[in-house]
Amino acid sequence: MEKLKKTGMKQTPQRLAIMHHLEGNKCHPSAEDIYKSISPKFPSMSFATVYNTLENLKDHGLIKELTIESGKKRFDPDTSDHHHLICVKCKKIVDLPQEIQLQQKALTTAGVIKGFRILSTQINIYGLCPECTKTSS
Amino acid sequence: MEKLKKTGMKQTPQRLAIMHHLEGNKCHPSAEDIYKSISPKFPSMSFATVYNTLENLKDHGLIKELTIESGKKRFDPDTSDHHHLICVKCKKIVDLPQEIQLQQKALTTAGVIKGFRILSTQINIYGLCPECTKTSS
DNA sequence: CTGGCTGCAAATCTTTTGCATCCTG
DNA sequence: CAGGATGCAAAAGATTTGCAGCCAG
Numbered sequence: 557m558e559k560l561k562k563t564g565m566k567q568t569p570q571r572l573a574i575m576h577h578l579e580g581n582k583c584h585p586s587a588e589d590i591y592k593s594i595s596p597k598f599p600s601m602s603f604a605t606v607y608n609t610l611e612n613l614k615d616h617g618l619i620k621e622l623t624i625e626s627g628k629k630r631f632d633p634d635t636s637d638h639h640h641l642i643c644v645k646c647k648k649i650v651d652l653p654q655e656i657q658l659q660q661k662a663l664t665t666a667g668v669i670k671g672f673r674i675l676s677t678q679i680n681i682y683g684l685c686p687e688c689t690k691t692s693s
Numbered sequence: 694m695e696k697l698k699k700t701g702m703k704q705t706p707q708r709l710a711i712m713h714h715l716e717g718n719k720c721h722p723s724a725e726d727i728y729k730s731i732s733p734k735f736p737s738m739s740f741a742t743v744y745n746t747l748e749n750l751k752d753h754g755l756i757k758e759l760t761i762e763s764g765k766k767r768f769d770p771d772t773s774d775h776h777h778l779i780c781v782k783c784k785k786i787v788d789l790p791q792e793i794q795l796q797q798k799a800l801t802t803a804g805v806i807k808g809f810r811i812l813s814t815q816i817n818i819y820g821l822c823p824e825c826t827k828t829s830s
Numbered sequence: 831c832t833g834g835c836t837g838c839a840a841a842t843c844t845t846t847t848g849c850a851t852c853c854t855g
Numbered sequence: 856c857a858g859g860a861t862g863c864a865a866a867a868g869a870t871t872t873g874c875a876g877c878c879a880g
Contacts (some may be wrong), residue, residue, distance in 0.1 A: 566834065566879055588869075602837045607870065609835090621763070623817065628843070628869065629763040640707035641807055656803050656815065662793045670778050670787055671823035680760065680793065680815045703854050703859065725844075739862045744845065746860090764870070765844070 563616040570601050574609050578619060578633040584640070586628050586647045624649060624680055639679035645688040652681070700753035707738055711746050714769040715756060721777070722788045723765050761786060761817055776816035782825040789818070
């Protein structure tokens with residue numbers, strides 16, 4: 557977890573626990589998921605710390621905040637350029653291969669048209685996963 | 694507002710007011726925005742009705758629910774296939790031209806790879822709008 | 831030692847729910 | 856007239872805030 561040092565953030569046990577929980581995590585957990593996962597080993601930790609830490613990690617580019625479900629933030633330790641496929645029924649979220657993204661040309665067009673300076677893009681594809689396709693037939 | 698009839702929904706004054714407020718609206722308002730806009734003319738209306746109505750309209754395909762800002766739902770009366778450009782600073786949301794979307798091929802690939810049955814896609818491009826680019830320089 | 835971080839609790843904000851009443855079709 | 860829709864208020868869920876005390880650097 558030397559990543560923390562690079563950013564100048566203090567290396568507290570709480571942060572290490574959160575970082576450790578996120579490392580390689582493909583579940584795209586919400587703040588509450590993270591809190592619940594860690595509190596057994598860290599009963600004293602508060603929600604505020606989880607939120608603060610996630611906010612800090614995001615600001616330092618160590619994690620991404622996803623806007624997939626209205627009403628709940630989700631976080632992704634994978635900061636590479638990728639997008640998501642979401643099951644509208646069971647809420648499972650899986651990563652899409654990097655090939656699936658907007659063409660640079662489309663991005664340029666979008667920015668030029670509206671005069672925006674583009675910072676990031678998020679593509680959400682909603683559907684039914686294999687399991688839910690079966691059970692909802 | 695004969696659109697309501699087609700769906701079989703009852704044509705109440707509240708619904709008409711909400712429909713009317715949304716008609717041609719390009720602001721992508723939240724439930725609260727809608728409530729505030731309408732309550733002066735309709736002081737008796739409750740939040741529950743706004744939410745119920747929006748939910749119903751969505752289920753009948755008359756509006757789309759956007760997931761752009763975590764923590765708040767937004768609604769769009771434009772149900773055509775289009776996406777959004779969002780200013781991260783002033784929160785302005787503008788429509789993107791229809792040309793900007795995923796290729797059918799990408800969608801097919803995405804679904805096939807994970808076995809999903811794709812229902813819809815949402816592309817959010819975040820950045821700084823012209824005004825905010827200036828002031829934040 | 832000092833400023834940033836934590837823990838706690840209360841507050842805020844958004845959305846949902848239960849239920850009695852109302853009114854459209 | 857019946858069943859869906861409304862209004863109200865309370866509840867639920869997620870996130871934010873203020874502040875005193877703590878601890879990593």
